Amino acid sequence: MATTIPDELTWPDSFPTRGHGLPPEMFDLLRRERPVARVTFPSGHRAWLVTRRNDITAIGSSRSFSRDLTAPGGQRIAGDDFNSVPGGIFNLDPPAHTTVRRVVQPFFNPAAATALQPVIARAAADLATTLRNGPNPADLHRAYAHPLAATLASDLMRVAPRQRRKIVPRLRSQVDYTTPASTIETSTQWMLDFADEVIDAKTAVYDGTSEPRDPVEALIRDHHRGTVTSEQMHGTVMYLFVTSAEPITGPVSTGVYTLLRHPEQLARVRRDPRLWPTAVAELLRLHHNGMTSMPRVALTDTELHGIPICSGDAVITPWVAATWDPEHFKQPDRFRLDRSAQEDPAITFGTGPHFCLGVNIARIYLETALSTLFEHLPDLTLAAKHEDIAWEPDTYLFTRPVELPVTWS
Numbered sequence: 001m002a003t004t005i006p007d008e009l010t011w012p013d014s015f016p017t018r019g020h021g022l023p024p025e026m027f028d029l030l031r032r033e034r035p036v037a038r039v040t041f042p043s044g045h046r047a048w049l050v051t052r053r054n055d056i057t058a059i060g061s062s063r064s065f066s067r068d069l070t071a072p073g074g075q076r077i078a079g080d081d082f083n084s085v086p087g088g089i090f091n092l093d094p095p096a097h098t099t100v101r102r103v104v105q106p107f108f109n110p111a112a113a114t115a116l117q118p119v120i121a122r123a124a125a126d127l128a129t130t131l132r133n134g135p136n137p138a139d140l141h142r143a144y145a146h147p148l149a150a151t152l153a154s155d156l157m158r159v160a161p162r163q164r165r166k167i168v169p170r171l172r173s174q175v176d177y178t179t180p181a182s183t184i185e186t187s188t189q190w191m192l193d194f195a196d197e198v199i200d201a202k203t204a205v206y207d208g209t210s211e212p213r214d215p216v217e218a219l220i221r222d223h224h225r226g227t228v229t230s231e232q233m234h235g236t237v238m239y240l241f242v243t244s245a246e247p248i249t250g251p252v253s254t255g256v257y258t259l260l261r262h263p264e265q266l267a268r269v270r271r272d273p274r275l276w277p278t279a280v281a282e283l284l285r286l287h288h289n290g291m292t293s294m295p296r297v298a299l300t301d302t303e304l305h306g307i308p309i310c311s312g313d314a315v316i317t318p319w320v321a322a323t324w325d326p327e328h329f330k331q332p333d334r335f336r337l338d339r340s341a342q343e344d345p346a347i348t349f350g351t352g353p354h355f356c357l358g359v360n361i362a363r364i365y366l367e368t369a370l371s372t373l374f375e376h377l378p379d380l381t382l383a384a385k386h387e388d389i390a391w392e393p394d395t396y397l398f399t400r401p402v403e404l405p406v407t408w409s
């Protein structure tokens with residue numbers, strides 16, 4: 001257990017893992033003793049790491065911090081990953097960000113998410129049935145969590161699953177901060193080429209005049225109208241492919257792992273399925289999202305807890321540090337279904353203009369994926385001691401076990 005804070009913090013060495021997909025103890029120590037801490041990342045760049053919930057929400061919502069780090073030499077964690085792509089929705093500041101977000105928003109609003117629910121439920125039921133009839137024990141991640149998320153991404157973006165599968169190996173190097181910078185750069189280019197391919201294929205059959213059927217067509221239409229630039233269209237399509245499967249793959253595996261380790265709470269949710277939204281919110285609060293978050297850069301000189309943050313300085317605001325702040329979440333290391341209304345876990349999805357675009361879909365998806373699995377395999381258990389289950393390193397943006405061995409009778 002970390003008890004002292006080194007003078008020079010480096011990522012990831014100064015942040016030894018707590019294991020089990022939980023954030024490093026160093027976050028707790030920093031939150032108490034050094035809430036604004038200088039950290040050096042594998043890229044060699046330095047940033048201020050902020051670990052208190054109120055500071056994190058304030059920075060996420062503030063116009064004094066920019067998400068545009070696309071200029072050459074801009075802040076990087078390990079290399080030129082998707083933060084370096086000009087025009088991508090995530091890398092834009094208002095007002096350009098507001099324009100692009102409005103174009104794609106209809107495909108992510110509550111009604112669109114509700115319309116996807118039966119599609120997700122059918123795919124989940126099919127996969128759960130195949131799992132039950134297949135080899136026992138099995139790796140839940142490979143047999144269920146991964147293929148189900150890939151189905152959603154293909155449905156949402158309306159691309160053939162075969163086409164989408166091509167990008168999966170590239171995604172991994174984008175979100176693992178131990179990948180060499182040259183590999184990250186190649187995979188970013190590869191992802192952009194993939195976005196071009198999808199845009200070209202859709203442009204061949206969609207002229208931008210009829211009602212768009214997916215976010216890519218919406219961007220094509222607004223590009224034709226002159227409201228979205230070519231860079232914004234390409235960058236945003238690429239970003240939508242990064243986000244539409246990776247962030248929901250891990251939570252199914254971590255969700256099953258955590259629920260199986262808390263059988264009384266699982267039994268409660270199964271007795272009263274109205275508790276699934278609470279269970280999903282608490283699972284996400286505990287395990288997600290990412291140990292680092294995306295960097296932001298200060299646009300003006302400011303000060304936080306007596307530390308001067310100068311214009312141009314980068315800031316890192318891990319959302320999982322916010323959802324583990326004991327000032328706001330009692331016993332943050334516990335999985336609890338009885339949190340009060342004040343212990344609002346929505347911060348898992350960020351704050352401010354970049355608040356997760358996929359929040360409605362992610363919630364409905366996870367509630368459906370987990371409830372369907374436990375309906376089909378009510379006596380599911382872990383097929384290994386939980387201590388023996390290996391986790392992806394904390395340097396991996398999306399937490400999850402490497403494999404999740406499960407069994408049933």
Ligand code: HEM
Pocket residue numbers: 060089090091101156239240243244245247248251284288289293294319348349350351353354355356357358359361362
């Ligand atoms: C449980 C799963 C998910 C979690 C925990 C999550 C979390 C987040 C967070 C924290 C942010 C803001 C980051 C920041 O401002 O630094 C974000 C942004 C975003 N998320 Fe999610 N996300 C999830 C699922 C999804 C899904 C399924 C999609 C797409 C279908 C998606 C699409 C996006 C997009 C496009 C943005 C950028 C929005 C913008 O820049 O306006 N997310 N997400």
